[in-house]
Structures are given as C-alpha cells and as structure tokens.
Amino acid sequence: MTFLIGLAKRGKRIIKRLLKRYTKVYLSQVRRIERVKTAERVVAMTFDDGPCAEPPSPDAGGAASLTGRILDKLAEFGARGTFNVVGDTSENYPDEKGADGTPYWSGTRFDHYPSFGADALGGAKNQPELIRRMLAEGHEISSHGYRHIIFGESKSVYGKRESLGAFDAAVADLQRLHGLMEREYGCTLTLHRPPHYVDKLADGTTSYDVCEKLGYQYVGASFDGCDWLPLAAGYEAEVRHTRSGLAALLERDPDALCGQIIFSKDGFNMAHRSPVADGLALQLETLSRYGYRVVTVTELLRFSPLADLDASDALFGTVCELLNAGRTVAFADNTIRLAQTLTRGELLLMFAEDAAARRVALIKSGKRAAHDVPATHPYSGAVGWAAGRGLLPRDGRARPGKPADYALLDRILAARGNPPTGKSGRLSRAAALTVLSSVTA
Ligand SMILES: [Zn+2]
The missing domain is CATH 3.20.20.370 (Glycoside hydrolase/deacetylase)
Structure with missing residues (x-):
C-alpha cells in the first residue's frame, strides 16, 4: 500500500513531465x-x-x-x-x-x-x-x-x-x-x-x-x-x-x-x-x-492548427495555407511565435526542399551539413540544402542561430528563380511568412 502511494506521487511527477515534456524550439x-x-x-x-x-x-x-x-x-x-x-x-x-x-x-x-x-x-x-x-x-x-x-x-x-x-x-x-x-x-x-x-x-x-x-x-x-x-x-x-x-x-x-x-x-x-x-x-x-x-x-x-495563433490574427489565413501546403512555418511545440526574431536556420528551413529527409540522410552518413552544423542539428537538412545551392558564406559557417536578414532571403529567392525583395536589414517572421506565401502560392 505504502508502495502504491509512493508510486502515485512519483507517477504524478512522471506524467506531468511526459505531458509537458520540454519540446526543443525549432521549426x-x-x-x-x-x-x-x-x-x-x-x-x-x-x-x-x-x-x-x-x-x-x-x-x-x-x-x-x-x-x-x-x-x-x-x-x-x-x-x-x-x-x-x-x-x-x-x-x-x-x-x-x-x-x-x-x-x-x-x-x-x-x-x-x-x-x-x-x-x-x-x-x-x-x-x-x-x-x-x-x-x-x-x-x-x-x-x-x-x-x-x-x-x-x-x-x-x-x-x-x-x-x-x-x-x-x-x-x-x-x-x-x-x-x-x-x-x-x-x-x-x-x-x-x-x-x-x-x-x-x-x-x-x-x-x-x-x-x-x-x-x-x-x-x-x-x-x-x-x-x-x-x-x-x-x-x-x-x-x-x-x-x-x-x-x-x-x-x-x-x-x-x-x-x-x-x-x-x-x-x-x-x-x-x-x-x-x-x-x-x-x-x-x-x-x-x-x-x-x-x-x-x-x-x-480546424479551430486553429496552432497553440498561439487563431482566426483573430491578420496572418492566420496565410499561415493555415502554408501549413496545409506542407511548408514548414511552425515550431515543433505547435507555436509560431510571430513576435520572436527569425533566425538564419529558421529562414533556410522555411524555404528548403526535403529538409527532413536530408537531415535523416546526413545522420545516417555521419556527415556535417556545415562547419558549424552537425548532422543532428534540427536545421542540418535545410543547411545541407543551402550548401548545395551555394547559399552559405565562403567560410562555410551557416550561423543558424543568428538573426536572418533580407540579404539571405534574396539569395534564397535568386536560387529559386524568384525576384528579390531588394530590401535590407533584419527580417521579421511575419515578413518572411508573407514572402514565402507569395512565392509558393
Ligand atoms: Zn501507450
């Protein structure tokens, strides 16, 4: 009996951890x-x-x-x-x-x-x-x-x-x-x-x-x-x-x-x-x-695909369309975090083709995607895709955690045959989603 009580207490902690298990934040x-x-x-x-x-x-x-x-x-x-x-x-x-x-x-x-x-x-x-x-x-x-x-x-x-x-x-x-x-x-x-x-x-x-x-x-x-x-x-x-x-x-x-x-x-x-x-x-x-x-x-x-966005948000329709089209626009914890800074790794993942399959292939081969991106990195597949298209800087470092800017977006657009934005400076998540929606529609 005492054992069961102890188990109940421990079990409660375990299930709390399981239900709320820390999900790594990556697109x-x-x-x-x-x-x-x-x-x-x-x-x-x-x-x-x-x-x-x-x-x-x-x-x-x-x-x-x-x-x-x-x-x-x-x-x-x-x-x-x-x-x-x-x-x-x-x-x-x-x-x-x-x-x-x-x-x-x-x-x-x-x-x-x-x-x-x-x-x-x-x-x-x-x-x-x-x-x-x-x-x-x-x-x-x-x-x-x-x-x-x-x-x-x-x-x-x-x-x-x-x-x-x-x-x-x-x-x-x-x-x-x-x-x-x-x-x-x-x-x-x-x-x-x-x-x-x-x-x-x-x-x-x-x-x-x-x-x-x-x-x-x-x-x-x-x-x-x-x-x-x-x-x-x-x-x-x-x-x-x-x-x-x-x-x-x-x-x-x-x-x-x-x-x-x-x-x-x-x-x-x-x-x-x-x-x-x-x-x-x-x-x-x-x-x-x-x-x-x-x-x-x-x-x-159908009420909302995400935990932090609903129909009251201006970008709701755009985001739903991109999700339905299989584009990677949301985080693994089912949020979209529109107010958060967009990183270079995230921008690459939003545009990359077959990023998930590329990541698994890199893990199996044990190869790195870039000097600073091992195979098990969440964005290794996207970085590998970008490397194959000459989108990474000359030093071979992808810097996936650094803020994304329009210069990188324009290089991605050029590689895809889309017209560049011609803008400069940091890129917001909302702006990136709007561009992604316009070129993948
Ligand atoms: Zn089960």
Missing part, C-alpha cells in the same frame, strides 16, 4: 500538438493502448469489453474520441510479467495490451469489431505504434525495456500499422503518439523525424485525465480522481479547457484496474455542464 514539419488556441469550449479526449476486448476491471456494469464501455459512454454524451491504437503486441515475447503496481505490470521487456498473455484481446489486428465500431460512430483513430515498443531508451522510467533504437525500425513499425489500418479498415492515419512519449532514438533521430516520414503530426496532451494512476485507496477513489482535477479547474475558470487535449487510457492502470470505465461518464457530465463539446483531434485542429 519543424511535425508539430507536437498539445492544445490549440480557441475561445470556443471544445476539447479532445485521447484514449491510449486499445482496443481492449477484456471487460473493465472491476466490472460492476457487466460490460462486454472496456472499449465497448468507453464507446457506450461517448455515444451517450454525443462525444467523439481519438483512439491511439496499437496493432498487435503478441510478438513481444519471450517476456515475463512484472509485478502489479510497477511500470512493468504488463511485461518486463515489452508492453502487452490489454494484459500480459492476453494480447489477442487487444490490437487493431485482432479486434476488427471494436475498430469498425469506433469508425462507424465517428471517432478518430491515431497510431500508437504496431507493437507499442518504445522508440529509444528511457532509463528513468523504463530502464529494462527493449527499444526500436533506429529510424528505419521505427518507420517500419509505424508503416505496418498504417498499412493494416488502410487495408483492413480503409482508414488513413494522420496522427501519432509515440509509446510512452519517448522521442529520442539511439541513432540520433527522433520521433519527429519518424512522424515526418509517415506524414503524421504528433499528438501530445495538455491535461491528465488521471485514469492511469493506481491509488492506494482503491477503485472508487481512482474513479473520483478522474473527475476531481477537471472539475476544480473548470470551477476556477470555465474556459480553462478550451482547445485542450486530455490524456486517458483505453486500458488498465498499473494495478490492473480501469477507472476510465466509470470515470469517463463523470468527466463527460462535468464537461457538458460547462457547455464543452468533445471533438476529435483533427476536428480540434
């Missing part, structure tokens, strides 16, 4: 979407690790399956969820079950969902009825990895776990789930949440590189639904806990959840209980009392 094709800026009372709920054909635990309501219970509750409230599903964990053997109440409850070397030894009761491969029901009822399905193997090592939490380790292995795992969803269900995935939010792979690439390869955006979360955490006081307390934080927040500020993404589980907590089965209705009741609509993550992104 990226892939954005970690934790919340979006909107004044509307809309919120998204995400459910990880399902589908789950095991009944809830404990099963007071006599539900056929945990996922079925979640779908029933969402339907009752007219809510649409986003299910971060796995493909199948039955290949994750040999393995041993760890002790309940520890991060290894579902397996020592790998995760097994919904439970150790019961892999066939989970996974999109094994549970077509649950997946078809999700889709038929208007929910969104997002990728959580075929085998739910962490991409890189995570010594602090999952020190004993096997990881995919390299870019190609992670891409192959996601492609496998992508193909399954397309082939079996006609569903094209566009969103991904890495298992346990582990981003760094051993080879120097990251989950952002992997998402870019698949054409995915990264689904983070900004609010903890609290259904994953075992409490020493037991099931009833865990159920109440799923509502208390949410209710307290909305009592203080009824608009506090506008545009946020809630993290929940379509599975069991570390004590093999599923408070979501009874907690979800409490959460949905609370949200609807405050007039919130629960929408999918893709629907949420």
Whole structure:
C-alpha cells in the first residue's frame, strides 16, 4: 500500500513531465500538438493502448469489453474520441510479467495490451469489431505504434525495456500499422503518439523525424485525465480522481479547457484496474455542464492548427495555407511565435526542399551539413540544402542561430528563380511568412 502511494506521487511527477515534456524550439514539419488556441469550449479526449476486448476491471456494469464501455459512454454524451491504437503486441515475447503496481505490470521487456498473455484481446489486428465500431460512430483513430515498443531508451522510467533504437525500425513499425489500418479498415492515419512519449532514438533521430516520414503530426496532451494512476485507496477513489482535477479547474475558470487535449487510457492502470470505465461518464457530465463539446483531434485542429495563433490574427489565413501546403512555418511545440526574431536556420528551413529527409540522410552518413552544423542539428537538412545551392558564406559557417536578414532571403529567392525583395536589414517572421506565401502560392 505504502508502495502504491509512493508510486502515485512519483507517477504524478512522471506524467506531468511526459505531458509537458520540454519540446526543443525549432521549426519543424511535425508539430507536437498539445492544445490549440480557441475561445470556443471544445476539447479532445485521447484514449491510449486499445482496443481492449477484456471487460473493465472491476466490472460492476457487466460490460462486454472496456472499449465497448468507453464507446457506450461517448455515444451517450454525443462525444467523439481519438483512439491511439496499437496493432498487435503478441510478438513481444519471450517476456515475463512484472509485478502489479510497477511500470512493468504488463511485461518486463515489452508492453502487452490489454494484459500480459492476453494480447489477442487487444490490437487493431485482432479486434476488427471494436475498430469498425469506433469508425462507424465517428471517432478518430491515431497510431500508437504496431507493437507499442518504445522508440529509444528511457532509463528513468523504463530502464529494462527493449527499444526500436533506429529510424528505419521505427518507420517500419509505424508503416505496418498504417498499412493494416488502410487495408483492413480503409482508414488513413494522420496522427501519432509515440509509446510512452519517448522521442529520442539511439541513432540520433527522433520521433519527429519518424512522424515526418509517415506524414503524421504528433499528438501530445495538455491535461491528465488521471485514469492511469493506481491509488492506494482503491477503485472508487481512482474513479473520483478522474473527475476531481477537471472539475476544480473548470470551477476556477470555465474556459480553462478550451482547445485542450486530455490524456486517458483505453486500458488498465498499473494495478490492473480501469477507472476510465466509470470515470469517463463523470468527466463527460462535468464537461457538458460547462457547455464543452468533445471533438476529435483533427476536428480540434480546424479551430486553429496552432497553440498561439487563431482566426483573430491578420496572418492566420496565410499561415493555415502554408501549413496545409506542407511548408514548414511552425515550431515543433505547435507555436509560431510571430513576435520572436527569425533566425538564419529558421529562414533556410522555411524555404528548403526535403529538409527532413536530408537531415535523416546526413545522420545516417555521419556527415556535417556545415562547419558549424552537425548532422543532428534540427536545421542540418535545410543547411545541407543551402550548401548545395551555394547559399552559405565562403567560410562555410551557416550561423543558424543568428538573426536572418533580407540579404539571405534574396539569395534564397535568386536560387529559386524568384525576384528579390531588394530590401535590407533584419527580417521579421511575419515578413518572411508573407514572402514565402507569395512565392509558393
Ligand atoms: Zn501507450
């Protein structure tokens, strides 16, 4: 019991860190979407690790399956969820079950969902009825990895776990789930949440590189639904806990959840209980009392794709068009930071072609992009592109962190065959976006 309390406290810190994990600030094709800026009372709920054909635990309501219970509750409230599903964990053997109440409850070397030894009761491969029901009822399905193997090592939490380790292995795992969803269900995935939010792979690439390869955006979360955490006081307390934080927040500020993404589980907590089965209705009741609509993550992104820009901003339309065209204009933490100084590295990335693929190729070859830009630098691909077009200064230094100016912009425009601006001095982010929009329209 004492152990579980200690675990709950430690777990709370861990999940806070995971939800709010420091995202390096660099422009990226892939954005970690934790919340979006909107004044509307809309919120998204995400459910990880399902589908789950095991009944809830404990099963007071006599539900056929945990996922079925979640779908029933969402339907009752007219809510649409986003299910971060796995493909199948039955290949994750040999393995041993760890002790309940520890991060290894579902397996020592790998995760097994919904439970150790019961892999066939989970996974999109094994549970077509649950997946078809999700889709038929208007929910969104997002990728959580075929085998739910962490991409890189995570010594602090999952020190004993096997990881995919390299870019190609992670891409192959996601492609496998992508193909399954397309082939079996006609569903094209566009969103991904890495298992346990582990981003760094051993080879120097990251989950952002992997998402870019698949054409995915990264689904983070900004609010903890609290259904994953075992409490020493037991099931009833865990159920109440799923509502208390949410209710307290909305009592203080009824608009506090506008545009946020809630993290929940379509599975069991570390004590093999599923408070979501009874907690979800409490959460949905609370949200609807405050007039919130629960929408999918893709629907949420239609209110605004970014965390710090909405329709009230003059550049909103331009930025949305550029994002839709696949241009890299926003930061990996899903902000655009219009007031911030534009750097040379950022300017190159906004205009470069195939920057992400070039970066991965540089990492694999171990070559630098410039004297001052190693392969793993966030802008190495863009700098490599610029070097190939003679856009870097003679000394071979790209100076990616220095402020961008019109001279560099005009050199880029000339290399692309676009007319120069003829202006001089520092370049603002807004000015660069306007020029980018005019030449890529
Ligand atoms: Zn997971």
